[in-house]
Amino acid sequence: MAIDLVHDLQQVYRKVLHSMSRPGTISSLSDLAERVDMNLPCYDATVLSAMTFLDAEVTFHILSEDKKDLIEKISEYTAAKFAPINEADFVIVLREDSEMAIKSAIQKCKNGTLIDPQLSSTWIVESTPLNNTGECLLSGPGIQYTSQVNTSFNASMWLERNERTKEYPLGLDLIFTDANAQIVCIPRTTSVSMTEVR
Amino acid sequence: MKTNTHFAFFDEGSKKEIRRAIMKAVAIPGYQVPFASREMPIARGWGTGGLQITLSIIGKSDVLKVIDQGADESVNAVSIKKLVHETTGVELTEQTAEASIIQSRHRIPEVPLTKDQIIVLQVPMPEPLRKVEAREYMTKRMHSEDDYSGVWLMLFEQIMKYGKTATSADHPVYVNDRYVMAPSPIPRFDNGKMHQTDALILLGAGREKKIYAVPPYTNVESLAFEDYPFTVESFEGQQCLLCGSTDVFLDELIDKESGKTIYQCNDTSYCMDQLNKKEEAEVQTSYA
Secondary structure (H helix, E strand, O other), rough: OOOOOHHHHHHHHHHHHHHHHHHOOOOOOOOHHOOOOOOOOOOOHHHHHHEEEOOOEEEEEOOOOOOHHEEEEEEEHHOOOEEEOOOOEEEEEEEOOOOOHHHHHHHHOOOOOOOOOOOOEEEEEEEEOOEOOOOEEEEEOOOOOOOOOOOOOOHHHHHHHHHOOOOOOOOEEEEOOOOOOEEEOOOOOOOEEEEEOO | OOOOOOOOOOOHHHHHHHHHHHHHHOOOOOOOOOOOOOOOOOOOOOOOHHHHHHHHHOOOOOOEEEEEEEEEOOOHHHHHHHHHHHHHHEOOOHHHHHHOOEEOOOOOOOOOOOOOOOEEEEEEOOOOOOOOOHHHHHHHHHHOOOOHHHHHHHHHHHHHHHHOOOOOEOOEEEEOOOOEEEOOOHHHHHHHHOOOOOOOEEEOOOOOOOEEOOOOOOOEOOOOOOOOOOOOOOOOOOOOOOOOOOOOOOOEEEEEOOOOOOEEOHHHHHHHHHHHHHHHHHHHHHHH
């Protein structure tokens, strides 16, 4: 059964909204992921997130250069246009993307302007299995005390991200997805600190 | 003729655009994200901002409550409820605790909200700096520069004139120590309910084409001076004439027959709940 563009995507949106307003909270899209039948070379949760947010009014960027086919497919499914990293509204990071590529993209992506901080990029990042352990300590709006999250981002990638979100309200908002169709969000307001460095 | 509308009235493109705006609003608490406010089947200024948010986030399994100045049964609340129900078929409720989405005009319910609830507030004037500066670009610049001297001056002038800050409702707040935000015309009594709340608060201004948000567990501080601290409406010594509640927001009414001032709960469903509880207790004791 294919995904229902009205009701299934509404559910995806509410899960992402729940996770975005409560950084570090893992939401599961597993019921919906079963219905993804597009055979794209990315996680089901990535497909669902892209389908939820992309349309003809926004642009997206995929880091891997050899993913012409995926770019075409996403454009066909959502009508969103591909754009270079410094213009893209959504940046999709695939599992195989290298640390170097991700760090360089973080440096170049849109992080808004002081007058229009909403003109920033939202990232959909494929990660190793997400869980609430690890050395990544979160605090800020949406988190009652503190929260912990384990993603594929390592200390130096977080450092890069922290650099781009330093001048709040400028920043980028991250949606992590994993192979188990889980998502977790880290908006720009979240202060991410490392309790230990691997 | 009755047209067969799409689920939740909107086309999917509109929903996506509004959903993206809500996402940015959550990521930048208190910042007014511009959005392409749609033409709605109710007039602008009658809750179209709130309605557009509700329609964009609502799903089949949601339970909706709509209130207008605390009342579940006033015209604005009923028309919005009918529109959403007819286009989505979602369940409606008057019980605050049962609702997953609460759209409200000018009140935050008395019953504390939970982490699984979203409250959508209708906003007529989202810009707290508008009284000081008419030009949109200038107010945007002031927000970007964290320049809120205009709002402080407005409060200072009120103190000079009336001896206290005279905002009856919509008392400006600092969100996450960065943006000054209009909390929508909720009474000052409700400002505190926005601070570190469990629920997500979304605010929509349809006419002014702005969406903003306060995520849960976010600092929301009412603007005040050290020597003129923020105060809420006081109902000391008064109680609801129907249910006897004391620590809630009360409406001041004049009794037509006696001409005396009387007080009544503003939140009608809360009042009804208290009355039902009392009755239940009475029935149980008389039966025994």
